[in-house]
Amino acid sequence: xxxxxxxxxxxxxxxxxxxxxxxxxxxxxxxxxxxxxxxxxxxxxxxxxxxxxxxxxxxxxxxxxxxxxxxxxxxxxxxxxxxxxxxxxxxxxxxxxxxxxxxxxxxxxxxxxxxxxxxxxxxxxxxxxxxxxxxxxxxxxxxxxxxxxxxxxxxxxxxxxxxxxxxxxxxxxxxxxxxxxxxxxxxxxxxxxxxxxxxxxxxxxxxxxxxxxxxxxxxxxxxxxxxxxxxxxxxxxxxxxxxxxxxxxxxxxxxxxxxxxxxxxxxxxxxxxxxxxxxxxxxxxxxxxxxxxxxxxxxxxxxxxxxxxxxxxxxxxxxxxxxxxxxxxxxxxxxxxxxxxxxxxxxxxxxxxxxxxxxxxxxxxxxxxxxxxxxxxxxxxxxxxxxxxxxxxxxxxxxxxxxxxxxxxxxxxxxxxxxxxxxxxxxxxxxxx
Amino acid sequence: xxxxxxxxxxxxxxxxxxxxxxxxxxxxxxxxxxxxxxxxxxxxxxxxxxxxxxxxxxxxxxxxxxxxxxxxxxxxxxxxxxxxxxxxxxxxxxxxxxxxxxxxxxxxxxxxxxxxxxxxxxxxxxxxxxxxxxxxxxxxxxxxxxxxxxxxxxxxxxxxxxxxxxxxxxxxxxxxxxxxxxxxxxxxxxxxxxxxxxxxxxxxxxxxxxxxxxxxxxxxxxxxxxxxxxxxxxxxxxxxxxxxxxxxxxxxxxxxxxxxxxxxxxxxxxxxxxxxxxxxxxxxxxxxxxxxxxxxxxxxxxxxxxxxxxxxxxxxxxxxxxxxxxxxxxxxxxxxxxxxxxxxxxxxxxxxxxxxxxxxxxxxxxxxxxxxxxxxxxxxxxxxxxxxxxxxxxxxxxxxxxxxxxxxxxxxxxxxxxxxxxxxxxxxxxxxxxxxxxxxxxxxxxxxxxxxxxxxxxx
Numbered sequence: 062x063x064x065x066x067x068x069x070x071x072x073x074x075x076x077x078x079x080x081x082x083x084x085x086x087x088x089x090x091x092x093x094x095x096x097x098x099x100x101x102x103x104x105x106x107x108x109x110x111x112x113x114x115x116x117x118x119x120x121x122x123x124x125x126x127x128x129x130x131x132x133x134x135x136x137x138x139x140x141x142x143x144x145x146x147x148x149x150x151x152x153x154x155x156x157x158x159x160x161x162x163x164x165x166x167x168x169x170x171x172x173x174x175x176x177x178x179x180x181x182x183x184x185x186x187x188x189x190x191x192x193x194x195x196x197x198x199x200x201x202x203x204x205x206x207x208x209x210x211x212x213x214x215x216x217x218x219x220x221x222x223x224x225x226x227x228x229x230x231x232x233x234x235x236x237x238x239x240x241x242x243x244x245x246x247x248x249x250x251x252x253x254x255x256x257x258x259x260x261x262x263x264x265x266x267x268x269x270x271x272x273x274x275x276x277x278x279x280x281x282x283x284x285x286x287x288x289x290x291x292x293x294x295x296x297x298x299x300x301x302x303x304x305x306x307x308x309x310x311x312x313x314x315x316x317x318x319x320x321x322x323x324x325x326x327x328x329x330x331x332x333x334x335x336x337x338x339x340x341x342x343x344x345x346x347x348x349x350x351x352x353x354x355x356x357x358x359x360x361x362x363x364x365x366x367x368x369x370x371x372x373x374x375x376x377x378x379x380x381x382x383x384x385x386x387x388x389x390x391x392x393x394x395x396x397x398x399x400x401x402x403x404x405x406x407x408x409x410x411x412x413x414x415x416x417x418x419x420x421x422x423x424x425x426x427x428x429x430x431x432x433x434x435x436x437x438x439x440x441x442x443x444x445x446x447x448x449x450x451x452x453x454x455x456x457x458x459x460x461x462x463x464x465x466x467x468x469x470x471x472x473x474x475x476x477x478x479x480x481x482x483x484x485x486x487x488x489x490x491x492x493x494x
Numbered sequence: 495x496x497x498x499x500x501x502x503x504x505x506x507x508x509x510x511x512x513x514x515x516x517x518x519x520x521x522x523x524x525x526x527x528x529x530x531x532x533x534x535x536x537x538x539x540x541x542x543x544x545x546x547x548x549x550x551x552x553x554x555x556x557x558x559x560x561x562x563x564x565x566x567x568x569x570x571x572x573x574x575x576x577x578x579x580x581x582x583x584x585x586x587x588x589x590x591x592x593x594x595x596x597x598x599x600x601x602x603x604x605x606x607x608x609x610x611x612x613x614x615x616x617x618x619x620x621x622x623x624x625x626x627x628x629x630x631x632x633x634x635x636x637x638x639x640x641x642x643x644x645x646x647x648x649x650x651x652x653x654x655x656x657x658x659x660x661x662x663x664x665x666x667x668x669x670x671x672x673x674x675x676x677x678x679x680x681x682x683x684x685x686x687x688x689x690x691x692x693x694x695x696x697x698x699x700x701x702x703x704x705x706x707x708x709x710x711x712x713x714x715x716x717x718x719x720x721x722x723x724x725x726x727x728x729x730x731x732x733x734x735x736x737x738x739x740x741x742x743x744x745x746x747x748x749x750x751x752x753x754x755x756x757x758x759x760x761x762x763x764x765x766x767x768x769x770x771x772x773x774x775x776x777x778x779x780x781x782x783x784x785x786x787x788x789x790x791x792x793x794x795x796x797x798x799x800x801x802x803x804x805x806x807x808x809x810x811x812x813x814x815x816x817x818x819x820x821x822x823x824x825x826x827x828x829x830x831x832x833x834x835x836x837x838x839x840x841x842x843x844x845x846x847x848x849x850x851x852x853x854x855x856x857x858x859x860x861x862x863x864x865x866x867x868x869x870x871x872x873x874x875x876x877x878x879x880x881x882x883x884x885x886x887x888x889x890x891x892x893x894x895x896x897x898x899x900x901x902x903x904x905x906x907x908x909x910x911x912x913x914x915x916x917x918x919x920x921x922x923x924x925x926x927x928x929x930x931x932x933x934x935x936x937x938x939x940x941x942x943x944x945x946x947x948x949x950x951x952x953x
Contacts, residue, residue, distance in 0.1 A: 086845055093847035097749025100742045104766040104821070107814045111772065114784050296665035304662065316942075317669040323868060323938040324931065325875020327902055328676055331927040334909065335679030342563050357672045364669070390655040418773025421877035421902070425909050447775045454779045454882060462783065469776050480771055 115473070119466025125255035125268060126211040126219045128182060128244060130161045133204040134194060144198035152194075154187035158209070165249075166240060177237050183210040185269040208253065213267040213460035215241060219252065220463075258467065262433045263449065267460035270453070272468050274435045278348055278428070278443030279417060285352020285439055286359060286416050291409050293356070294363030295398075298405075301364070302371040303393050322361035329358045330425030338426055345427035346442040354422050359412040366408025370401040403490030410483040414476050420447040446472050497559070500626050504555075504633055508548040511637040515543030515644065522646045534651035542650040545657055547637030551629040558625045566617045570610055680931055683924030690918045691719045696925060698722065702888035702899075704908060704919045719922055721929070723888040727805065727898035731880060732873040734809025734894060735816055740866060742813075743820030750821070751828040752850055763825075770818035778882030781811035786883055793895055800895040803885035809894065812879050816869050823868070827861030827945075828854060864945035871937035875930060877902040901926045 070078075138156045141148040162178050163169065169178050186209040193207070194200055211219070218233050218241060233241075244250035261271030297318075305311040333354035337343045343350050374397050382392040423429070428444050429452065436443035444452070446468060453465040519536035523529045529536075567588060571577065578584055587607070594603055594611035595618070603611070688696070699720015746766060750759050786807035793800035800806075831854050839849040855862070885897030886907060908923035 086848070090845045090847045093850070094749070094753060097745050097753055100745035101749055101754075101762050101766070103742050104746055104769065104817055105762065107817070108765055108768050111769075111776075111780055111814075114780060115776070118783075293665045293668055296662045297668060300659075300662035300666040304659065305666070314666055314669055316939075317673050319942055320935060320938050321669055321672055323871055323934065323941075324676070325872075325877070325902070325934055327875065327877045327905055328680070328927055328931050328934075331905070331909075331924060332672070332676045332679050335683060335924070336675055341560055357668075357675075360668060360672070388651065388655060390658060414771065418771075418775070420773065420775045421881075421906070424906055429910055447773055450775050450779065451878065451882070454775075454782065465779060469779060472773065473776070476771055476773070 115466050115469050118462060119464075119468075119470045121220050122258060122463040122467030123255055124220075124252040125257065126216040126250060127208040127253045128211050129206060129208050129249040129251075130158070130165065130182075131204060132157060132161050132190065132207050132209075134190075134201050135160065136202055139201075141201075144194055144201055149191055149195055152191070154190040157190060158182055158186055174236070177234060178240070180212055181215055181237070181240065183212050183268045184266055185264075186210060208251075210257065210268050211250065213458060216268060217459050217463075219245065219250065258464065262435050263431060263444070263452070264433065267456075267458050267464055270461070270464055272446065272449060272471060274432060275444050275446045275449035275468070276471075277435050278351075278432075279445040281348035281436060281439050281443060282351040282355065282423075282445055283413055283417060285349055286355040287409070287413060289352065289356040290359050290363050290412065291405075294360050294409075294412075295367050295405055297360075297364045298367035298371055299393055299398070302368050303389070303397070318361050318364055321357075322365065325421075326358055326419055327421040327425065329354050330422030332357065333422060333426045344440055344442070346430050346432070346444070347440045348436065348443050348445075349439040350426050351423050351428055351443075351445065352439070354426060355416040355419060358419065358422065359416050362412040362415060363405075363408050366411065367401070367405045370404025370408065371397060373404060374400045400492070403486060407483045407487045410479050410486070414479040414483075417479070418447055418472065418476060420445075420451055423448055424451075446475075500555070500629065503630065504548065504551055507551075507630070507633045507637060508544050511547035511641065512540040512544040514540075514637075514641045515650075516540035518641065518644045519646075519650075522644075526646060532646050533649050538650040538654050539644065539648070541654045542648070543637060543640045543644075545654065546640035547633050549657070550636055551633035554632060555625065555629045558621075558629075562621050562625070566614065566621060569617060570614050573613055574606060574610055576606075676931060680924050680928045683921050684928045687918055687921035687925045691922070695719060696721055696922075700890060702904075704904070704922055717918065719918065721901075721926065723890045724899060724901050724904055724926070725929075726890060726892075727884070727888070728874055728900040728902075730805050730892070730894065730898055731809045731812065731884060731900055732870060734806060735812035735873045736866070736870060738810055738813025739816035739820050739869060743817045743869075744824050744862065746817070747821040747824035747828060748850055748855075751825055752846060752854070763822075766821060767818045769814060770822075772815070774815065774876060774878040775882075777811050777815050778878040778880075781807050781879055781883035785811055789895070798895060801885070801897045803883060803897040804895050805884060805898045806894040808880050808884040811883065812873055812876055815876070815879070816873060819869050819872065820865055823865030824858070824862050827858040827865070830861070831857045860944050860947065864941040867937050867941035867944070871934040871941070874937075875902065875934050877906060881906050901930050905930075 135157060136142060138160055139152040139154065141152045159175075159179050162181065163175075166178055169175060189209060190207075214233050215237075218238065222245075241250065257269065258271045260273055261269060262274030264270040301311065301314065305314075333350055337350045337353055338345060343353075378396055378400065379392050382396045383389075387395065423445060428448050430442060430444065431452070432442050432444050434441075450465055450468050450472065453461045453468065516536050516539060519532060519534075519539035523532050523536065526532075532539075570591065571584065571588065574587075578587060590603070591607055591610045591614055594607060595615040696719050699718065700722050701718040701720045702723050703718045746762075750763055754762065782803070786802055786804060789804060789807050789810075790800045790802050835853050835857055836849055839853040840846070844852070880900045880903050884900060884903060886899055886903065887897050888899050888904075889896055891898065905923045905926050908919060908926075
């Protein structure tokens with residue numbers, strides 16, 4: 062039937078049909094291609110939005126509003142006669158700051174208003190004065206002009222002024238906003254580089270909070286991870302690639318490694334909690350335990366990349382060394398390993414970058430505690446940068462959003478440096494045989 | 495003696511042993527008229543002695559450090575006449591004893607506790623001294639033994655290589671130890687959990703509220719452990735993620751592999767792969783502070799009710815995270831499809847998109863399916879994004895604008911903070927962990943199997 066109808070068509074009709082069909086096929090081709098371009102664009106857009114969002118939110122945290130105050134180190138207000146450790150510990154620096162604030166705004170009276178006034182300056186400012194006096198004992202009884210960090214509400218208000226005319230007032234009263242405007246107008250309040258962010262540990266007060274403790278915690282954790290996972294991973298790769306006979310046991314190990322690479326990281330946290338903390342009773346929150354857990358987590362990555370590096374060394378190298386009478390161990394350690402090292406190092410850096418960004422398993426082993434002190438060793442309680450980000454992201458203060466984003470920027474820049482160096486290392490040292 | 499000092503001393507002994515072995519070998523070579531009369535190179539004799547000296551002592555020290563606390567605790571607790579019956583009570587008592595022994599606790603401790611604390615500190619110092627003495631004696635004794643046994647005929651290289659090979663095998667088995675460790679830790683705690691909560695209730699119960707009553711007569715905290723809301727929540731978030739990631743990832747892989755010029759590929763591929771390197775906590779922050787409010791406002795503006803923590807926000811951001819995973823895996827398999835298949839199809843007059851849809855994708859399908867399965871297992875196990883953006887309420891709902899909770903979120907909330915290891919609340923986290931481990935393991939196993947089978951076809 063169909064055949065006969067088709068043969069009845071004139072050549073002209075056939076041609077028209079084919080052209081129609083061809084046009085629709087070409088439309089589909091274009092659509093398909095457009096979908097491909099749209100997908101790529103979506104991916105690139107996601108990267109751009111993510112980064113601009115983080116940078117837009119976080120760049121403010123690198124500056125911090127400060128107030129210029131004439132501070133008089135009055136012995137009477139301080140309640141001390143001389144400068145030593147004991148007297149500094151209980152000297153009334155808060156009183157000194159309040160004194161100079163009252164001096165700056167003499168018109169303020171009444172309890173409520175005064176409390177408003179005092180809250181212009183960070184609650185950490187007395188410690189700044191204490192450190193200053195400890196460093197320069199001759200200042201006692203003298204007056205100096207000093208920049209002191211402003212409270213986080215003030216800081217948020219000042220920073221929002223550049224976005225809108227009104228600014229985000231939040232908890233700041235109209236009167237306080239007026240003082241701030243007055244200080245800004247006379248140049249007694251300025252945004253200055255926020256060095257506190259890089260020198261302090263965590264704090265409940267946003268203007269006092271910094272990432273130093275978290276950075277040191279990350280450093281110690283990564284050191285433990287690197288010290289364990291690189292040698293173990295390389296040794297495992299050497300055995301599997303150069304020695305292992307092809308049998309069931311080796312197959313089992315291989316399947317295991319591939320599976321471990323895809324096990325969710327939080328499960329490693331459960332392992333760490335049950336075995337390292339409950340069974341071996343290692344200290345909680347310690348970089349040592351964090352490093353052990355991350356070692357187990359990064360080991361598959363390092364083993365897989367080290368094996369690839371070993372595989373890339375051509376067999377002729379091994380055969381030549383064997384021919385010269387080297388033992389198998391000597392072949393591996395004197396010839397194959399040095400040639401495979403760049404590839405292994407690249408894998409190790411990528412594994413470390415993975416470990417640096419990991420959060421979930423560390424929550425399980427208690428590295429989520431509120432820790433102010435900078436850790437000094439692998440058994441001190443510590444937190445790490447990603448966990449610090451998690452903790453700050455949960456804090457209600459608006460100023461913490463800014464600091465969270467800034468901490469993310471620091472974390473991302475570390476990751477970018479690590480990944481770029483891995484790529485460069487591969488490019489520079491890689492040998493094509 | 496402090497442990498670091500002990501390690502330093504041991505290291506020194508090992509170095510001395512190496513030096514002795516090395517110099518004895520050199521001396522022997524000199525007296526015999528050349529290196530070729532030795533069985534091995536001098537450095538192997540050095541290593542041989544050093545291994546004898548260091549390895550047994552280190553193994554002893556490691557075992558000691560791992561088990562001394564538990565043994566001391568057992569000894570101290572056995573010495574106490576009237577112990578509390580519960581594990582929690584015993585833990586409390588032991589913590590008190592420890593604090594007293596460390597000098598953190600002053601004031602009124604019962605004479606029994608004081609005696610136990612004294613016993614604890616004497617045992618601790620005794621253990622430290624014994625450990626130092628034993629390991630140093632072992633190291634120097636075995637080192638001296640190996641040095642005395644030296645002879646030029648000793649096949650030092652072979653012995654050293656045998657030990658090294660043993661070390662390599664142990665390291666290769668680390669993966670097995672890890673798997674066994676995970677299984678044991680999750681399995682034991684889960685079994686304890688299933689003693690108090692029946693398996694059927696856990697797997698099929700519709701109500702999740704893990705708060706346990708502190709007092710017997712407390713109202714409202716019955717402790718319900720029906721995990722179905724968690725499973726559905728996990729599935730919903732993962733499904734949303736895959737709904738975003740699979741089409742976008744697959745289409746970008748196809749475009750990059752089949753259409754893009756070399757230059758576009760060289761720029762676009764690394765940019766998309768940046769997404770894979772961003773830590774999950776950053777995605778969580780992005781989801782909670784940017785995407786979730788955006789979705790809430792959008793839904794409210796068209797008259798829909800949306801909570802500020804929604805499954806949609808978490809799923810969407812998780813999908814973005816998974817895009818590079820799917821695109822690079824699919825890119826690999828698409829590139830592995832032989833060019834001859836494409837040439838054949840193009841030669842028959844099909845367009846490029848027809849070639850892709852009817853020839854390349856069917857040929858690459860097993861690999862793509864494997865990649866998608868791996869991505870699903872990653873979505874199920876993803877923690878930080880859902881912890882920060884999906885919420886805690888265990889809602890049994892199909893509305894993606896409501897907040898849901900997932901298996902991983904509950905593990906985190908149950909285990910962060912103080913834990914008691916005899917309450918079902920803590921143990922429930924391990925049961926959830928077991929579910930997570932088993933389901934991802936099965937998914938990975940199938941995925942790896944599919945991928946492997948496919949690869950064998952074209953190699």
